[in-house]
Amino acid sequence: xxxxxxxxxxxxxxxxxxxxxxxxxxxxxxxxxxxxxxxxxxxxxxxxxxxxxxxxxxxxxxxxxxxxxxxxxxxxxxxxxxxxxxxxxxxxxxxxxxxxxxxxxxxxxxxxxxxxxxxxxxxxxxxxxxxxxxxxxxxxxxxxxxxxxxxxxxxxxxxxxxxxxxxxxxxxxxxxxxxxxxxxxxxxxxxxxxxxxxxxxxxxxxxxxxxxxxxxxxxxxxxxxxxxxxxxxxxxxxxxxxxxxxxxxxxxxxxxxxxxxxxxxxxxxxxxxxxxxxxxxxxxxxxxxxxxx
Amino acid sequence: xxxxxxxxxxxxxxxxxxxxxxxxxxxxxxxxxxxxxxxxxxxxxxxxxxxxxxxxxxxxxxxxxxxxxxxxxxxxxxxxxxxxxxxxxxxxxxxxxxxxxxxxxxxxxxxxxxxxxxxxxxxxxxxxxxxxxxxxxxxxxxxxxxxxxxxxxxxxxxxxxxxxxxxxxxxxxxxxxxxxxxxxxxxxxxxxxxxxxxxxxxxxxxxxxxxxxxxxxxxxxxxxxxxxxxxxxxxxxxxxxxxxxxxxxxxxxxxxxxxxxxx
Numbered sequence: 001x002x003x004x005x006x007x008x009x010x011x012x013x014x015x016x017x018x019x020x021x022x023x024x025x026x027x028x029x030x031x032x033x034x035x036x037x038x039x040x041x042x043x044x045x046x047x048x049x050x051x052x053x054x055x056x057x058x059x060x061x062x063x064x065x066x067x068x069x070x071x072x073x074x075x076x077x078x079x080x081x082x083x084x085x086x087x088x089x090x091x092x093x094x095x096x097x098x099x100x101x102x103x104x105x106x107x108x109x110x111x112x113x114x115x116x117x118x119x120x121x122x123x124x125x126x127x128x129x130x131x132x133x134x135x136x137x138x139x140x141x142x143x144x145x146x147x148x149x150x151x152x153x154x155x156x157x158x159x160x161x162x163x164x165x166x167x168x169x170x171x172x173x174x175x176x177x178x179x180x181x182x183x184x185x186x187x188x189x190x191x192x193x194x195x196x197x198x199x200x201x202x203x204x205x206x207x208x209x210x211x212x213x214x215x216x217x218x219x220x221x222x223x224x225x226x227x228x229x230x231x232x233x234x235x236x237x238x239x240x241x242x243x244x245x246x247x248x249x250x251x252x253x254x255x256x257x258x259x260x261x262x263x264x265x266x267x268x269x270x271x272x273x274x275x276x277x278x279x280x281x282x283x284x285x286x287x288x289x290x291x292x293x
Numbered sequence: 294x295x296x297x298x299x300x301x302x303x304x305x306x307x308x309x310x311x312x313x314x315x316x317x318x319x320x321x322x323x324x325x326x327x328x329x330x331x332x333x334x335x336x337x338x339x340x341x342x343x344x345x346x347x348x349x350x351x352x353x354x355x356x357x358x359x360x361x362x363x364x365x366x367x368x369x370x371x372x373x374x375x376x377x378x379x380x381x382x383x384x385x386x387x388x389x390x391x392x393x394x395x396x397x398x399x400x401x402x403x404x405x406x407x408x409x410x411x412x413x414x415x416x417x418x419x420x421x422x423x424x425x426x427x428x429x430x431x432x433x434x435x436x437x438x439x440x441x442x443x444x445x446x447x448x449x450x451x452x453x454x455x456x457x458x459x460x461x462x463x464x465x466x467x468x469x470x471x472x473x474x475x476x477x478x479x480x481x482x483x484x485x486x487x488x489x490x491x492x493x494x495x496x497x498x499x500x501x502x503x504x505x506x507x508x509x510x511x512x513x514x515x516x517x518x519x520x521x522x523x524x525x526x527x528x529x530x531x532x533x534x535x536x537x538x539x540x541x542x543x544x545x546x547x548x549x550x551x552x553x554x555x556x
Contacts, residue, residue, distance in 0.1 A: 002428040009425075016413070200411050207470070208370070208399035209426040210392075 006216035013221050017193050021221070024189040025228045028275075032233030033182045036271060038171045040237060040263055045164045048258040048291040049157075056085075056125035056213065058138050061118045066146035071121070074144050078123055083137060086124040092117045131157060179278055182229070185284035186222045191290045193218065218287045220278050226279020230272045238262065305316040319383050320344045321478055321509050322368065327377035329363055334376070337363050339533040341377070345511065347477075353513040355530035361513040364530065365480045368511070370394045375395050382477065399427060402471030402479040402508075406486035408463045410455055416442065417451035420469045427474065441473040445499060461492040464532050467501055478509045485516060493519055 014021055062071060071089070078087045090098075101112060123132060123141075132156060138152035144150035193199070203212055245260045253259055263271070308341040329338040337360045345351055353361050366372040367379050367387075374387045386397055410419045417438055424434045444446055445465040450458075455466060464484060471479055481500060485493035497512070497519055504510045514520065520527060527538040 002425075005425055006430060199409070203409055203411060204422060204426060205395075206398060206403050206409070207423040207426055207474075208395040208397075208401075210395045213395075213426055 001037050002213070006213070006220055010220035010224065011216035013197070013217050014224060015183045017196065020091075020192060021024055021225060024185050025225055025232065028182055028185055028225065028229030029232035031178045031235070032271070032275060033236055035171070035174045035178045036233050036237045036263065038167065038174050039267055039271070041240070041269065042164070042167045042171050043263055044258075044261055045160065045167055047261050049160050049164055055222050056129050056134060057153065058123040058125065058134060058141070058148050060121040060123065060141055060144075061149040062120060062146050062153070063148045064115075064118065066119070066148075069144035070144070074121065074141075074146055077144075078121065078141075081137070083125050083133060084123055085126045088122040088124075090120045090122055092119050095120065113266075161291050182226055182275070183282035183285065186225050187286035187289075189225065190218050190222055190283045190286040193221065194287065194290050213285070215287045219283045222283020222286070223276045223280035226282070227272060227276035229279075230275025234237070234263075234268060234271060271276065319379075321347045321349075321382060322511075323378075323380040324364075324367075325378045325380070327367065327379060328375050329360070329367065329372065330375050336375075336533050338367075338530070341530075341533075341535050343528065343535060345478075345509060347509055348504070348507050350501060350510045350525045351512065352523070352525050352527045353511055353530065354515055354520055354527060355517060359530040360514075360533055361515070361530055362435040362482050365403075365482050365511065365513055368478075368480060369398055369403055395426075399474060400477050402474070404464070404467050404471050404479065404481040404484045406483035408460075408467045408487070410463055410466050412454075412456040414455055415451065416447060416453050416455055416458070416466050416469075419455055419466050420451075420473050422469050423474050437473055438469075441469040444472065445469045460488055461495065464488060464492075464496055465499065468503075469494070472503055472508070476508065478511065479503065481510065481512045483514055484512070485514060485519060490518060494522070497523070514525070 039226045061072070075087055077090070078084050093115055096112070096114075099117065125137075134152050135154050138150045138154075141147060200230050201214055241260070241262050245262075303553045324341050324343040327338055327341040327343075328336050341364070353364060354542050363372065368381065370386055370389060378385050379387055380532075381397065381400070389397060420438045420441055421434050424437060429437070438451065439448070442451060445468050447462065447465050447469065450462075455463065458466065462485075468484070479500070484500070485496050488496060493516065500510050500512055501523075512525075521542070527540075529536050546554055
């Protein structure tokens with residue numbers, strides 16, 4: 001197949017059938033936006049989970065009347081553990097300052113009572129410590145006299161994992177649905193284009209055109225539709241992201257400690273290449289079915 | 294392994310291939326005892342034997358439905374013979390695989406009564422399509438199309454939209470498309486059927502000019518006035534059988550009268 005010639009004829013086809021293709025691309029872009037938005041959700045949940053998971057943190061809340069000697073002893077014990085990377089003592093004043101700095105919720109929180117900000121030891125674990133090990137350390141540390149409460153974030157990880165699994169399944173389901181939509185919509189668009197260009201096809205066949213020569217432009221047109229739909233969806237999502245992330249970022253940072261991220265480069269490449277590939281497949285299937293050459 | 298013999302595109306049917314000396318000495322088209330049935334008891338063509346030499350101009354005539362178009366369709370493999378053989382340049386085209394048919398058609402120029410040109414394309418695009426399919430470079434396509442348009446009397450009209458042309462001009466575009474790849478054989482299926490008598494003579498003259506450069510022409514028509522004006526070899530199809538006169542109607546020796554002959 002002469003690719004250059006096929007591209008020229010596909011361009012002519014796209015120009016001549018532009019109304020038909022605009023409708024198809026717009027419909028498919030909506031489907032891709034749904035998929036892209038879900039992927040964006042999964043990406044952000046994943047980023048939050050990764051951040052939390054990698055941090056491997058335990059917070060030991062200290063009693064108000066804890067003896068400084070007990071606290072010092074506790075620090076020595078913690079620093080002696082092989083699983084512990086770093087121990088930071090956070091005073092109630094530091095806890096309040098840190099909270100007020102991060103929590104940009106639009107309300108004056110400086111009047112909160114001092115009991116809300118107890119002193120704590122922030123324990124950072126080394127990389128690769130399992131959740132079970134983290135839980136076991138937390139249980140043992142809770143028995144120290146100076147400790148009032150221990151937060152190992154286990155329940156949060158569990159909930160996040162469930163949420164992430166659900167989101168991934170949703171994305172997978174949507175991806176399959178979008179694939180089906182793309183194949184169906186592009187297939188039908190190409191079918192219409194084949195019907196409208198029946199005479200051209202007949203002329204080319206009489207002049208000695210091979211199957212590849214006749215089918216090539218249709219496959220390229222399908223590929224272009226898939227790619228254009230995915231690109232349109234990515235641009236719409238990017239526009240939405242740029243417009244909203246400023247306002248969402250600080251709140252999310254206060255609530256989860258992570259910031260909003262956009263789709264990764266590989267996800268974008270996969271979305272665009274996938275759109276083009278599915279478009280080409282849908283078109284090839286349709287052309288094979290409706291174009292007997 | 295037993296099975297259907299597969300005939301691959303043979304050299305002559307490849308783009309740019311030229312006929313060898315032995316091929317040149319053979320008739321360009323031979324039909325041997327050809328039968329074509331659309332209904333089991335009524336063959337459209339029955340036992341047709343025909344041989345066309347290189348460079349000949351042959352009228353094929355007969356009443357409507359006599360089988361003129363069927364005969365041409367067998368040559369460009371739109372239809373397949375039920376019995377007998379159709380040899381083009383010595384090759385049995387009934388045995389060509391589907392993939393080989395485009396290579397056969399690249400050696401043929403086909404012109405129809407209804408022009409079969411694309412109205413929303415320009416004149417240039419309509420003619421160039423016959424060369425684009427063989428992946429010819431654009432520079433060559435431009436010069437060859439310009440040359441073909443000049444031969445059919447449409448020099449300089451390449452950029453014009455085909456929908457703006459008259460019937461006669463449209464048929465000239467179709468002829469240009471047929472001759473631009475320099476085919477060995479031109480099949481014209483009632484090319485003057487949609488034209489007034491004056492234009493019909495013009496188109497016939499155009500085919501004769503093409504024939505004078507060595508291209509073989511099979512010209513199917515049922516137009517008596519057109520046939521009577523020329524002394525070309527005449528093949529008549531009547532009830533599926535062929536009879537012929539070597540030099541036009543004047544030398545007709547068939548059993549049927551002229552009106553039966555041409556419908």
